[in-house]
Amino acid sequence: MRDPLLFSWISCWEQAVLTWWDSVLLDSFDSQQTQRYEAFRRANLNKAAVKKLANQVLSQSVTAGVGTAICGFSKVFTGEIVELALKVQKEWADADVEGEGIENIRKRTKSDGSLGPLLPDHLREAARRYRLELRGAVGFRGSIGGGCGNALGAGPGVGGEGAVGGVGRLFR
Numbered sequence: 001m002r003d004p005l006l007f008s009w010i011s012c013w014e015q016a017v018l019t020w021w022d023s024v025l026l027d028s029f030d031s032q033q034t035q036r037y038e039a040f041r042r043a044n045l046n047k048a049a050v051k052k053l054a055n056q057v058l059s060q061s062v063t064a065g066v067g068t069a070i071c072g073f074s075k076v077f078t079g080e081i082v083e084l085a086l087k088v089q090k091e092w093a094d095a096d097v098e099g100e101g102i103e104n105i106r107k108r109t110k111s112d113g114s115l116g117p118l119l120p121d122h123l124r125e126a127a128r129r130y131r132l133e134l135r136g137a138v139g140f141r142g143s144i145g146g147g148c149g150n151a152l153g154a155g156p157g158v159g160g161e162g163a164v165g166g167v168g169r170l171f172r
Contacts, residue, residue: 040079045071084126085118092122 029037051067062070093115 040075043075045074047071050074081123081126081130082118084130085122088125088129089115089118089122 026034026037047064047067050071051062051064054062054067054070
């Protein structure tokens, strides 16, 4: 049986350690990173709507804990897509810079030097790259995300003995 006094002391100690780590993390951020972190902490999904959607998709009741977990994974996924979309935006801007005069570059950028808001095309391209990167990731080993290492995903011989390109099944 757990001693309630010992258990409360341990949880207080753990909370103090977590608070200390948070302060160390926040102290190491510059102002832009701090703003992004605060926006990430404030952002959340409507748990009731996510739970309702999960109930409909799975055709069974989902507990509150599962709904919270789905919200957490969705938040991380959204963050990864936005990061990738920002990378796409920068790549496209850098590709456009080649051969342009400085006047045209200044017209496309804001006064603070940023590239402006993300466009739907940036998000679509980020989602496309994300899907390509993860194609074949579950149950296979290989290059980034699995598969045979090419952009088209898993190639011939996947899952068999002597598979082409060194690709083999992880799970039987």
